[in-house]
Amino acid sequence: MSPLLSIEDLTVHFKIRRGLSRKSVDVVHAVDDVSLQIEAGETLALVGESGSGKTTIARAILGLNKPTAGRIVFEGRDLAALKRRERRAAMREAQVVFQDPYSSLSPRLTVRDVIAEPLRAQTKLSGAELNDRVLELLEMVGLGTQHLWRRPHEFSGGQCQRIAVARALALEPKLIVLDEPTSALDVSVQARILVLLKELQRKLGFAYLFIAHDLAVVEAVADTVAVLYLGQIVESGPTELVLRDPRHPYTRALLASVPSPDPELRSELGIIKGEVPSAVRPPSGCRFHPRCPFVMDICPKEQPELRETSGGRRLACHLADDFAFPPIVRPEGDEGAASREPQQRSSGEGGRPEADEPPPYGRSMKEALFGSRRKARLVPGSMADRSERDT
């Protein structure tokens, strides 16, 4: 069976134009050579920091951005080759829910009109039939009929997001793009929206393209995940595989940066230095090399190919597949940290004269953070490195 959506070598560049002649002076490499597939009924998550191209990919699928190169094949049809009218019909099958629930609903429309709008535009439903359908949708997302005549400002963020979901469901799409659907919401509301989304998917069988930066959310909802960095896929594959045993240093860095809610597990905060570089002039070779703790000579020279490894994983990294990464999180006061301490001392680096001395304040911050000194040193000039020298 061919996949529901197949993206082949998608490239989206934006030209920066300046001056009276609107001459193109620079090019933003928003998305470069991205290939993805979504099967019917599955959830694919796109993960990455701001500027990684997540939203650009989604917008290209929805026809809101024009691809510079590459093909987007939806249900076996190349979207770029379709005529305007055919394209419009095809787009019934792909709907979207945006991040900010307030700005994605018109403040002037009542809930009924918001949900009825796609039905009016794309179907011949009217009168009682239209009403019934709107009520049915409202019920599906867990809102009562008393909300029908209210306007978006009367609702909480979670309720607005439910209305946006109802609108996306109206045309019975095969694919729903969820662009950070819960990042504007509180955790207790987020949990409910995620439960709702999963339940609807089970009942109605559509696929999700789930865009998120919160890896915990991704782990909860996605079947497969693709990690993006500066417009390119660095690692993708089944969620369990990629997030439980990441093989790309960037995926590991992302996971390590997420603060664990379990205070007994120590996240390696701040192991990754610097910020995402500009997409106007992306770094040579592997785009992650300036921030990579494991950078090698080859990395700035040659771009690693996205190659298939085991278990359906795709990986773009020059490191060997079986490279032994240090652990991402570990229990507080783990021996791993203790065994690394002596190395640190004998190597004569690190400014603290008496490492046995308890830290000046509070609980042992050294164990919590500098337990990973060995790794921190791999990142010259990083904050860990600096603070050691300062003390």
Next chain:
Amino acid sequence: MADLLEIRDLRLQFNSLRGTVKALDGVNLTVREHEIIGLVGESGCGKTITGLSVLGLLPRPQAEYTGGEILFRGDDFLVKSEAEMEEIRGGLVSMVFQDPLASLNPVFRVGEQIARVVRLHRGLGKKEAREAAVAALERVGLPGSETILGSYPHQLSGGMRQRACMAMALSCDSPLLIADEPTTALDVTIQAQILRLLLDLRERLGIAQILITHNVGVAAQACDRVAVMYAGSVVEQGRTAEVLKASRHPYTTALYECLPQDKKAEELTTIPGSVPDLIDPPSGCRFHPRCAHAMEVCKDVKPEPTPLSDEHWAACHWVAQQEGVA
């Protein structure tokens, strides 16, 4: 360690046209010297208002304190005059906010903005103030500061802006920093760097911090102690591990259960109902309509803190009953 700041039974209401918003309903919070305490809760629970109250930044007469005190080393901030508060803000307590772009002035260079704080508070001359600004920037991990001093806020990245804000807040060596969602607007890798910085500031300079956050993970990783707020009061407070791993208040437990960590979407639990409207808050314990353990007494009487260990307490009738206190 000694108490740096103690908020006792702080009550605050806003007088609005729609009615009186009972925003804070008896907030109890203790901040020790050199510690990071997390103030955790969902939107609208009063975290930020508590922080702003410490600095006396809420507009009066709209904001009306109906009780309680804010003791900084034994000195009540609520009875200070505006002129005295001017000295306190930046001098004793400073604050960084969620959106660094909105808290920096877009038309002045970053260096000028930091230097101005130092000149106002410490009465330094132009040249010395500039040096102080460089030192402050270096302290927050922005070296090569000459270029940053001369930049406008829009020329910096989000992480650098937040560091610049923190440099400004720390430029007068205040012993207490209130960080209001300092990482919420940032990407995770930058968030991790800023959290590292907060821990680092505490370790190197001994700056006590109130870290206001809705992110339980941030609190778990950065704080010594955690206070959980719901609808205007602190419901549970204690060491981070006690509050998060051995929580007793039903709200803390429910909040922790909502986190998607290591769960499939089908396993996520939710809290029934929604956050109450504080114009007409529930009587008694404000959490009782959503609480799985609600009893008759919860509807009528606001629960007092029940001590659970030397640091840990929870304000809940159900917990009190279990402990055999009630």
